[in-house]
Amino acid sequence: MIAPRHIAIIMDGNGRWAKVRDLPRIKGHEQGAESVRAVTEACVELGVEFLTVYAFSTENWKRPAAEVAALWTLLEHFIAQETPTLMKNGVRLQAIGRIHELPQSCQDALQRTIELTAQNPKTTLVLALNYSGRTEIIDTVRDLCREAAGGCLDYQTLTEEIFSRHLYTKDFPDPDLLIRTSGELRLSNFLLWQLSYTEIYVTQKMWPDFSKEDLRDAIREFNKRQRRFGGL
Ligand code: FPP
Secondary structure, three states, X not given: OOOOOEEEEEOXXXXXXXXXXXXXXXXXXXXXXXXXXXXXXXXXXXXXXXXXEEEEEHHHHHOOHHHHHHHHHHHHHHHHHHHHHHHHHOOEEEEEOOHHHOOHHHHHHHXXXXXXXXXXXXXXXXXXXXXXXXXXXXXXXXXXXXXXXXXXXXXXXXXXXXXXXXXXXXXXXXXXXXXXXXOOXXXXXXXXXXXXXXEEEEOOOOHHHOOHHHXXXXXXXXXXXXXXXXXX
């Protein structure tokens, strides 16, 4: 079984997982954080170099304020609690999205762990936080326009490669495999540019139920796909 170099995950179904158990939605998110822990560990074991998880979209601000606040608190605790394990397992933490709009304490926790884990050699865990594919593209275009206005870029020489080098994901390869849990067949504004040739795997499982074995199933399925990148 060949491990994909980069796996991206839309972690959906936390709320439904909680609802069928008559629990508050945040319990679903808490259990979802356990799945992030397990899947990160599995990626290290399997030799997956990059794992990007969609933890908070720019659209998630529309949820009730209490759920939004609870998500940021959960994330901050998760980062603090997981840092020793990330160090032990050689995991490097990174984040993409409009990070400067996160609660300050969350930004601080992120920054600390990103710096501490920067030299870790195994899997890079990328948290997509306050992220959307469209805002990423807009931020990229703004960046390029600024360069063009400053005389550092000639718009006529703009290529896909230059564009990619201005995305939030400039340091990561495009995902090989996208996993979406809970059965919805949507991209939900995730990595719109980067997913152009990515294989998509959708499972009915809710994210809090997604296990290391489920990840292996997804990778086995990925291994059966023939990737042609538009060729024959
Ligand atoms: C989608 O489920 C999930 C989210 C919006 C949040 C994802 C957050 C976590 C998995 C936990 C924290 C993350 C980390 C990295 C520790 P939903 O609430 O939309 O579920 P529903 O569609 O069933 O309502």
